[in-house]
Amino acid sequence: MSAIEQDARIHATRRDVLKGGAVLTVAMWLPAGGAQANAADATKAGTFVPNAFVRIDQDSTVTVLSKHVEMGQGAYTGLATIVAEELDADWNQIRVEGAPADAKLYNNLAFGPFQGTGGSTAIANSYDQLKKAGATARAMLVTAAANRWNVPASEITIAAGVVQHKSGKSARFGELVADAAKLPVPAEVKPKDPSAYNRIGKSAPRVDSRAKSTGKAIFTQDFKLPGMLTAVVAHAPRFGGKVKNFDASKAKEIKGVKAVVAFETPARAGVAVVATDFWAAKKGRDALSVEWDESNAFKQSSDEMLKEYRELSKQPGDIAKQEGDVEKAFASAARTFEATYEFPYLAHAAMEPMNCVVQLGQGSCEVWNGEQFQTADQMNIAKLLGIAPKDVKINQLYAGGSFGRRANPLSDYLVETVAIAKAMGTPDPVKLVWTREDDMQAGYYRPMYVHWLKAGVDAQGKIVAWQHRIVGQSITRGTFFDTKSKIDFTSVEGAQNLPYHIPNLQVELHTTEPKVPVLWWRSVGSTHTAFSTECFLDDIARETKQDPYALRRSLLEKHPRHLAVLDLVAEKSGWKKQRAADEIYGLALHESFNSVVGQVAKLKKTPNGPKLVSVVCAVDCGIAVNPNIVAMQMESGIGYGLSAALMGAVTLKEGRVEQGNFDDYPVLRINEMPAVETHIVPSRNKPTGVGEPGTPVIAPALANALAQIDGKPTRSLPLSAQGVKLA
């Protein structure tokens, strides 16, 4: 058993939670192609569609159908790399197309019978599937060539998209597709052993760089249908508010406004102004007068909630993990330490505010969206319209970021668009466009949390007991991901599976239930558990005068992957070397989505305060399908995590969200971005996640560096609220 498989068995993961919530067992299978896969394309003469993931045209273009959304994480490039490897295709003949919504063909094998992207699973769950898809296509092209040339298939090779025989015969894929399409799909194929790879492990350029550098990539915001109208909405200003009355007379006076309709979905209520274009719709929205029914609306302030959470953190919670006896161990410990950590609500704030295009038909619905949760979205839309999920056709577009926001079990913004189109009662296609403020105030935040930790050490400074109590909302409770367990794994992941060997360990959870909509936010539970565990560990190291690297090493003997990453980041950062007087390093290590990431934040003291000069990052993500994209995702995760650590906070005042745009919800800018250096642990194990695991590690690495300046640990985020500003 590989280290990855061991880790996967030892630690429950979000993937397992998702599996647990689903019904079918996950099996490795390869859906058939042909008419089933893509009727329109299969009818094109001479097109070869060996399965649902690969299509080869007569011009030798290889189209890879991506069941996963491209939202920045590089899925299109990574998935295509796997197919290109098995096919021995030339990179220039590869193109990628978003697959339609169809869970029978395109389910996420980590989620069960559910199509969707999340949990950093795109490459991990597709690896074997696409190896087989590519190898199948390859075998059929080889057979077609063997038959045509009357030579044994074993003598045929493929290199850079050219099928060849030693006799000198050769053909491009396109010349063989008509023959290959007539062959039976082989039941068994032999995908390559990693030792034979010549593309995986190298850094092919991204398939989407050119379109995204020339303004040609089409996002939902850019998608247009003939006769399409644009909807801009007034949402209830408090969560749970309803529409009591509205006066549309002024809105209807605006040139271009076609209709004003109220809507209510399981996520929220509001009034939509529908017009010929965005600006008319927005002016109409701003001219609306709406009276809200707030009898059931949420009216608490986040400050009050925080006080309640702090009180709860002093009471025993539901047990998420119990090993040994912490109370007994504390009683005999030489010293004990305690700390409380506080985390605010966070908005995803993707660059593209949420939006969606919908066209209703007779008993059907067609959707265009940067689509992350196909199966949920089909179900929720079908339910609203009283039609079958299969009659909801979803077209995939590029997503302008997501970070979890588009994976909503209630399909909030999609269902909102459908509700508006339905209320219109006309067949006109509708594009919902949220403003930045609509997006930021619509909820679905990373929950607010309070953590309380206590540790005991013996006379030698060895940690003998560790108690960790987490207070906050569950992301899955009440959704179809609800496992009905008292412990929502997404609340305790990263704490419950603490890799450090401590004989007495207890993790507890208080699940709170304020009516603030919450959601997974890039790296989910690890966004807070990595911070509290890694900062608390550094606290103990500082108090017991141990080196943070040496202390971690001493606790990881059972975790070779963690050890290797820790050693690599220490080596590459020069952790053990003499540092200049104005140089301060902070270290953190964390596993999420089956990948292990270590980071060293390098601060330099300046007259204007500490400056985060660079971050050295090490990662074990199994085999790196495209090392350049792995590095990109580490850089991206670091920037995203740093933004939250430095300045991210959504607060509520009597139930109303106080932030609306990038002025009061500031985000990281180029002048605040450190240099990043990424090192990948060489591996031939199956790939694990990279989209999220870089994110949670930077905040504790940075805080652990800052704490060395004045000995004051960071106990509450963001740092800006603590008066800490970097130079």
Added chain:
Amino acid sequence: MITLDINGQKVQTDAEPDTPLLWVLRDHLGMTGSKFGCGKALCGACTVHIDGNATRSCVLPVSAVASSKITTIEAVGQSKVGKAVQDAWIAEDVPQCGYCQSGQIMSATALLVTNNKPTDADIDAAMSGNVCRCATYVRIRAAIKRAAGSLTT
């Protein structure tokens, strides 16, 4: 009717005079390369060139630019600097989600037109109005330097 000079072409629009240039480009003229991100000139996704200056088009009423030369991402590659920047963006694999990159490229091009050897501080000053939530900043910096190098050699 307002007549505009966009990418070297005269185009007419019947958009209301208070309509921001961004929405005239996107909704009236079908040029969707310039993006909507914040509507308040806070994120830079809508950046275009007005008489060569990087300008946020989301807060700029169309009536104010009737006598200006407007360049957008759709045509910036026709200039030597714009092409060098786009080539550098592709070579460094800058884009991730890509939604902000039109604006980033417009800001970077405007910088390099006036300063062909920008320092890190120059890059920070010229680019800090452009938000990238994927935090592609490390590669934006590298791409600007690559483009500068290709223009000076």
